[in-house]
Amino acid sequence: MSSTTTKELTVGLLIVSDTAAADHATDRAIDTLTAVIAEANAQIHNNSYEWLIEERRIIPDDKDKIQEKIKDWCDNKALSLIVTTGGTGFAKRDVTPEAVSEMLDKTASGLVHGMLASSLKITPFAIMSRPVAGVRGDTVIVTLPGSPKGAKENLESIIKLLPHACIQAAGGDSRVIHSGGMKQLEKEAGVASSGGVHDHHSHLYESGGLASDDAAGMTSGCGHHHHAPTPRTQQDGELRSNDLTGDVTQRHRSSPYPMVSVKEAHKLVAQKIPASEVVKKKVDAGLVGYILAEDVRAKESVPAFRASIVDGYAVVHTDGVGIYPVVGVSHAAPGEMKPLEAGQIARITTGAPLPPGATAVVMVEDTRIAKATEDGTEELEIEILASGLTELENVREVGSDMKTGDLLLRKGAEITAVGGEIGLLASVGIVEIEVYKKPVVGVLSTGDEIVPHDRDEALKVGEVRDSNRPTLLAAINARGYEAVDLGIAKDQPGTLEDVLKDALSKVDVIITTGGVSMGEKDLLKPTIERTFNGTIHFGRVAMKPGKPTTFATIPVGANASKPIFSLPGNPASATVTFHLFVLPALRQLAGYIGDDIHLAKALVVVEQDLVLDPRPEYHRAAIRIDKSGGLVARSTGGQRSSRIGSMEAANALLCLPGLSEVGDKRTRIPRGDKVEALIIGELKVSGF
Ligand SMILES: Nc1nc2c(c(=O)[nH]1)N[C@H]1C(S)=C(S)[C@@H](COP(=O)(O)OP(=O)(O)OC[C@H]3O[C@@H](n4cnc5c(N)ncnc54)[C@H](O)[C@@H]3O)O[C@H]1N2
Ligand code: MOO
Ligand SMILES: [Mg+2]
Helix, strand or coil: CCCCCCEEEEEEEEEECHHHHHCHHHCCHHHHHHHHHHHHHHCCCCCCEEEEEEEEEEECCCHHHHHHHHHHHHHHCCCCEEEEECCCCCCCCCCHHHHHHCCCCEECHHHHHHHHHHHHHHCHHHHHCCCCEEEECCEEEEEECCCHHHHHHHHHHHCCCHHHHHHHHCCCCCHHHHCCEHHHHHHHHCCCCCCHHHCCCCECCCCCCCCHHHHCCCCCCCCCCCCCCCCCCCCCCCCCCCCCCCCHHHCCCCCCCCCECHHHHHHHHHHHCCCCCEEEEECCHHHCCCEECCCEECCCCECCCCEECCCEEEECHHHCCEEEEEEEEECCCCCCCCCCCCCCEEEECCCCECCCCCCEEEEHHHEEEEEECCCCCCEEEEEECCCCCCCCCCEECCCCCECCCCEEECCCCECCCCCHHHHHHHHCCCCEEEEECCCCEEEEEECCCEECCCCCCCCCCCCEECCHHHHHHHHHHHCCCCEEEEEEECCCHHHHHHHHHHHHHHCCEEEEECCCCCCCCCCHHHHHHHHCCCEEEECCECCECCCCCEEEEEECCCCCEEEEEEECCCHHHHHHHHHHHHHHHHHHHCCCCHHHHCCEEEEEEECCCEECCCCCEEEEEEEEECCCCCEEEEECCCCCCCCHHHHCCCCEEEEECCHHHHCCCCCEECCCCEEEEEECCCCEECCC
16 A cells, blocks of 8 residues: 555645734734644545645625635645634624635535534534535635634644545546545544445555654655655645744644655655855865865876886896996986986886886896906996886886876765875865865754763753763864864844844854744744744654754755754763764765765674664664674664764664654564664774
8 A cells, every 4th residue: 555656735824814914913813723734734644635724815794805716726826735824713804704605606505514524522612613625626625613622623633534535536446545544533533433335445544553743754864664645745835833922822732844754754855955166275184085076187297207117227128147347326206317328237126217228127036246446335237137117117108197177086986085186186286176165064052951071060950061062063073074062052032133143154064953943932944934034944853862853954055055954952862963964964065966965784693682662762882793704783872862972982773763663563683683874973893
């Protein structure tokens, strides 16, 4: 069943409200309904369909305007679903049901009853609502009340049944989506099973009894399969975050950010990272880690002269064995050289230029001294013992290692820490090359409780030493990127705004930690969206640790944007997600391409049983090369996200599948099994 392709069910949100139309900032319905729909997407464990919000409009209580939008969204855009809010009461200006009714081809009184029945369980005032529902063309239309709470409750009461309705309304075969799962669907939607008719249907929503966040079947990016909906990126004008100035009572009570898989998160990062810039750099030790932005050709030949490969005597190779006068000396040093004639030899050292006329070199081991000066300090005649010399024997011809114009390094080549590429460039006199600029990375800790790690004063209750900033600054530096310390920002919108504004002018990539989950002081997301007009590409990832990992881009000027990674505050979460998401992004910006962007992966044997978490887990471990050359992994112990100790001596992240991925088949990886490991540190050997 997971082989069916994902169908997108498009949605239009039509907010009918005089107040909200006059001041869009007062609207809460869009956020609320977006959250309901995101949650519905997050709970789909079968990739047969997903909701996609395509339209969002706020219009006044005006019958013509309502009908105009409905006409456009049904007849031109053929959306799957239109949800209106507002105008369903008894006030004079409440005209939504009338406007919608006139547009319907069919009514759907069942949906109306369903909504009213569930609302009446919550409040007797539901009786004051006049919802209508029906079909126009291919589109299902539902009217919800204007209060965000009422709208949310009504939509939640029917949303699990709407895919079925929408697909049928559009003339599709809804068996695809409800094949195998109608009973489950009915159970989840709180509707009694109608018996045998649906017996051949299979799962629409997977069972499993896990918390929705954790049960989302996601891939961990380590090659597990999954049934996740594709991520929804932010649409124009859609803001999911809490209101910055809002009260705690108004915050979201379930995350409005769809849970994306690690693989999808990587894809989004790769897509949204700005293009790499080209800069000129000197060829020196500072070039390590850069990627060439141009093909580089040899400016000179190596060797630049005919050079000896051995210490011995330069000869004319046709001369043969015999005793010859030593008429000159050539050391590996610049200088003029007297030409050599047949019947003469010249002493020569390794790397020294051959005298003009010499055609081969005989090793000193293949010679004997025949005559020395009287004081015994100098050679006069030497007997050559080697016979059958070939032309250029023991000689490096001009350009035999490399010729002027040869392609030395291709665009895209990495200047490695091994040093070979720098040597190559240096050998032919290249002093400057074009490379991709390495990003400068700013690191900011956030949180009222966070104090500098080196503050020389005991902690007061509630204070926490900042471990994320030194950790990340170190990791960034060690990977060869310039890191800028942005300090600690308090959980106040203004403070965060000032610090980020300053950072945007100084760095290419911003990393923040803390303040991205569900707390009322978790201000990163609303600040990015509302203050900086940024786009949050994902705000939740199906992984442990690191669930609230957030990635956004903030516009800076006309066509430019800068990436911001808002990592969870928990220290192990911040460190893991830095390696998993930020490092590849930095490498992409620095010009790495393809697989080179990502952490290296290997299969390792686990030395202990590892208990699986509902979420795909990145279990910190120390891996070693054992005597047989294989890789073995030892867990670093307690894996709680707050425990930075789980990163101590860790050089790998073991990719453990989430329980929701392996089904009920197993709850642990037994010792001796192999798992994939992402390598984040140096490999050690044991039993060398
Ligand atoms: N109702 C929910 N609560 C939480 C959820 C959730 O889904 N629903 N997610 C949990 C998960 S998972 C994580 S991870 C954390 C992430 O929290 P935030 O990113 O909002 O971070 P904070 O709340 O600011 O801090 C969390 C924790 O980490 C400590 N911290 C923060 N910064 C630092 C630092 N620089 N150095 C050391 N320690 C730091 C902070 O004091 C907190 O203890 O949210 C869960 N909650
Ligand atoms: O995802 Mo959080 O990072 O588990 O602690
Ligand atoms: Mg928090």
